[in-house]
Amino acid sequence: MYWSNYHSHSTFCDGRSTMEEFVRFAIAKGVKKYGFSSHAPLPFNTYWNMKLDDFIEYQNEFHRLKEKYSADIELFIGLELDYINNFFEIGHDLYSTENLDFLIGSIHYMDRLPNGNFYCVDGNFEDFQAGLQLLFNGDIRLAVERYFDICSLMIEKGGFDIVGHLDKITLNASNCKGFSITESWYQNLVSDVIQRIKTKGLILEINTKSLVGKGITYPDVQFFPLIKELQIPIMVNSDCHYPTNVIDGFEQTYKVLKEHGFRTMQQLINGSWQAVEFDENGLIGV
Numbered sequence: 001m002y003w004s005n006y007h008s009h010s011t012f013c014d015g016r017s018t019m020e021e022f023v024r025f026a027i028a029k030g031v032k033k034y035g036f037s038s039h040a041p042l043p044f045n046t047y048w049n050m051k052l053d054d055f056i057e058y059q060n061e062f063h064r065l066k067e068k069y070s071a072d073i074e075l076f077i078g079l080e081l082d083y084i085n086n087f088f089e090i091g092h093d094l095y096s097t098e099n100l101d102f103l104i105g106s107i108h109y110m111d112r113l114p115n116g117n118f119y120c121v122d123g124n125f126e127d128f129q130a131g132l133q134l135l136f137n138g139d140i141r142l143a144v145e146r147y148f149d150i151c152s153l154m155i156e157k158g159g160f161d162i163v164g165h166l167d168k169i170t171l172n173a174s175n176c177k178g179f180s181i182t183e184s185w186y187q188n189l190v191s192d193v194i195q196r197i198k199t200k201g202l203i204l205e206i207n208t209k210s211l212v213g214k215g216i217t218y219p220d221v222q223f224f225p226l227i228k229e230l231q232i233p234i235m236v237n238s239d240c241h242y243p244t245n246v247i248d249g250f251e252q253t254y255k256v257l258k259e260h261g262f263r264t265m266q267q268l269i270n271g272s273w274q275a276v277e278f279d280e281n282g283l284i285g286v
């Protein structure tokens, strides 16, 4: 039995430790397949994206570690790419991603604020609320609908392997008055996007970053039956920013997925995504 994780950060972006430290912790926790997915460089500076100047070094350090730890763990290199509608889309030409093993597509930014910055849905709640007021007159439903519109556009355009933290906006949205993930308009909205993921043949990650602290996965467990029914390929990722969190929430999530009837998860094997069986103790095999 073993674990895998394809969504992870390091000091090349906003992760709190070096790539090597993450690898050491991953090995100690029984991870056999581990992918790096730093926040990809953007055409503007942020607190959490990798700088374009560091992209070569990121790849060099990956190759050094891949070789050094090859007896204990299989390492992969990817990026978590931002899709910023009409500004920075996944097929951009700022740098080449063709030598990477995999790409995750994620939404962190929505539309431009009056000050020219992009509205970030994944930052602190005060900024989220301020942007909500400026762009949507405080109407959380409009903001959530716009978020999933953008998400749909990203999925439609494709160019990546894995849909990252599908409903992450709920972390902030759930603190807003008048929003609940149990509302039928919301459930229908997310269900439509899940249907689109199916149509495009993308992998949907079950992201455990907020499971220990908040008790939620992205996507939320209420969507597991639909994901199962549509037979969408899945994987479980921790989106770790600290080495101690590389497999946070995995046991519980694997168990819940198993209870919902899932039997396999996607793994990179000899350069292609393949279904591998699992149970609550991890992936089955070497």
Ligand SMILES: [Zn+2]
Pocket: 080, 106, 108, 164, 165
């Ligand atoms: Zn993210």
Ligand SMILES: [Zn+2]
Pocket: 007, 008, 009, 080, 239
């Ligand atoms: Zn991430």
